[in-house]
Amino acid sequence: MHSNETRGEARSLSPICDFVRAYAAKDPVRLHMPGHKGAPILGCEALDITEIDGAGELYAAEGPVAESEAVAARLFGCPTFYSAEGSSLALRAMLYLALFAGDRPRRARPRVLAGRNAHRAFLTAAALLDFDVAWLLPAPGDSYHACTVAPADVAAALDGPDAPFDAVYLTSPDYLGHMADVAGIAAACRARGVPLLVDNAHGAYLRFLSPSRHPMDLGADLCCDSAHKTLPALTGAAYLHVRDAALAGRAKDALALFGSTSPSWLILQSLDAQNPILDALPARLAAFLPALEAMKTRLRAAGYAFVGDEPMKLTLDARAAGTTGDALAAVLAREDIACEFHDPDFLTLMPTSWNDPADLDRLEAALTAFPRRPAIPEAAPPFVLPARRCSxxxxxxxxxxxxxxxxxxxxxxxxxxxxxxxxxxxxxxxxxxxxxxxxxxxxxxxxxxxxxxxx
Ligand SMILES: Cc1ncc(COP(=O)(O)O)c(C=O)c1O
Structure with a gap:
């Protein structure tokens, strides 16, 4: 058991895992859900429980989950809540909190000013919560994944004809690895009394850089992180972070509004088990990132170009290397290297410090062996904002x-x-x-x- 001596009392750093392991070790007669009864069909069933006595509930304010969330809150430096249904759930909850749970005066239809590169889950939130959206538009030449807005753009929109707004919503980092000036945009929002919400699904690890580049440390009011994207957590593991204490008190209700009453206890254990590991993540990142940057420098020298400024993401500008992202992905697949995302323009790779160093060597060898050709000038057809017919x-x-x-x-x-x-x-x-x-x-x-x- 990991423990943390606080005011003389030993507190577990992994209370959910402790509970489930102790329960499984007793080899109990399981007359509760789930139906597998611990039988090893996949192999992980013994640890797959549900909200039985003693385990508590995900959406309750006490018990092992709440204790584990308190550990995560210390690690992230702000009230932090678990989602076993990804950032998709956490971002719906944060929009609900910002638009419906505070004591700001309510308008009949809340309005959100949002970066155009919002994930589909933002649209489902707009449908479920029925709010209006005004879009911050991408710069000319931006891919549809990107929306590089500056603090002045946000300030102008907040002071513009579509105002007032009830929240500003940004996706940072985006899928390609562009990071917004969250500190500058947060200042513009704060000056106008509008909360800043950041979809940080791709950036949970940013908290563990020195200094932190996590949106909550840069002034965001609410933020979601997919722990599973850049931390060693199971798929579906995510966080909701809330700055305001009163809103934090409503966070579990907000998550419960959209979440399942049968959250995966394996995912919750994964979030719980990684807390002690996250303590050591700054040192791990300090060792990993220079090696990654050195590889990028060698690949640049070999004729590749990268987009984005997120330290852990590798997004190759395939056109600049005379090819397409789709073709590069196929080349890597032949070497059994699986990428995160590819399209005609880009290839996105998401290494973490849990990759074996040999993985990066294989990637570099495969990319270096691929012949670079003259850049392809073709670009995506330009974006023209479509007219809006209905909500x-x-x-x-x-x-x-x-x-x-x-x-x-x-x-x-x-x-x-x-x-x-x-x-x-x-x-x-x-x-x-x-x-x-x-x-x-x-x-x-x-x-x-x-x-x-x-x-
Ligand atoms: C920018 C962005 N936001 C939100 C999500 C949803 O996250 P999750 O898959 O954790 O539900 C994703 C998933 O890919 C994403 O890329």
């Missing part, structure tokens, strides 16, 4: 029909046409699909859309 909720809850892309011009998009990864839509539900959007979707391989039925 996200109206569009997502409307009767719909699937149409081939060529038949979609002038129709209202019903549900995001965005596969995962990266699950970033090009057209948003409720918007009228314009010819530029069709050209852009075709470029990215989208062949059909669900549109609102007109009959």
């Amino acid at each position: 996200v909720r109206e569009a997502m809850f409307a009767p719909r029909v699937a149409l081939p892309l060529g038949a979609c011009a002038g129709r209202v998009l019903a549900t995001p046409a965005a596969s995962c990864p990266p699950a970033v839509p090009i057209v948003m539900p409720g918007e009228i699909i314009n010819p530029a959007a069709i050209a852009r979707m075709r470029y990215y391989g989208i062949e059909a859309c669900a549109v609102v039925r007109e009959d």
Whole structure:
């Protein structure tokens, strides 16, 4: 058992794991859910329990989960809550908290100012919570994954004709590894009394850099992190961080509003078990990141270019190397190297310090062996903001029909046409699909859309 001496009393750093291991060690008669009764079908069933007596509940304020969350809160330096359903759940909860749980005066329809590169889960939150969205637009030439907005852009929008807003919502880092100026944008929001929410799904590890580059340390009010993306946690493990104490008191209710009543106890153990490991993460990152940066420098010398400034992500600009991200992914796949994401323009790789150093050697060898060619000038068709016909909720809850892309011009998009990864839509539900959007979707391989039925 890991323990932490606090005011003379020994406190476990992994209370959820301690409980489940002690329970499994007794080899009890399991007359509760789940139905596998601990039988080793996958191999992990003995540790897969549900909210039995003593285990407590994920959404209760006491018991092993709350104790473990207190450990995580110390590590992150702010009130921190677990999600066993990814950042998808945590970001719905943070939008609910920002728009409906505070004591700010309520408007009939809350309005959120959001970066256009929002993940599909943001759209489902807009549908469920029925808020309006005004978009911060990408810079010309930005990929649809990116939305490089400066503090002055946010300030201008907050003071502009679409104001007032109830929250600002940013995705940082984005799928390609661009990081927003969260500190500057937080200052602009604070000066106008508008909370800043950050989808930090890709950046849980930023807290453990020296100095921290985590959004909560840079001034965000609410933030979600997918622990499973960059920390050694099981898929589905995520955090919700809340600055304001009163809102933190509502966080579990907010998560319970959208979450399952049967959260995965394996995922909760994974979050719990990694807390003591996170204590040592700064040293681990300090050893890992220079090696990664050195490899990037060698690959640059070999003719590759990278986009983004997130330290742990490798996003290759495939066009600059005379190829496509899809072709590079196929080259790596032949070497049994599996990437995170690829499209015509980019190849995204997400190494962590849990990769074997030999993994990076294999990657470098495969990329170096691939012949670089003259840069391909072709670029994605430009973005033209589609006109909006109705709210996200109206569009997502409307009767719909699937149409081939060529038949979609002038129709209202019903549900995001965005596969995962990266699950970033090009057209948003409720918007009228314009010819530029069709050209852009075709470029990215989208062949059909669900549109609102007109009959
Ligand atoms: C930017 C972004 N936000 C949110 C999510 C949702 O996170 P999760 O998969 O943890 O639910 C993702 C998932 O890929 C993402 O890329």
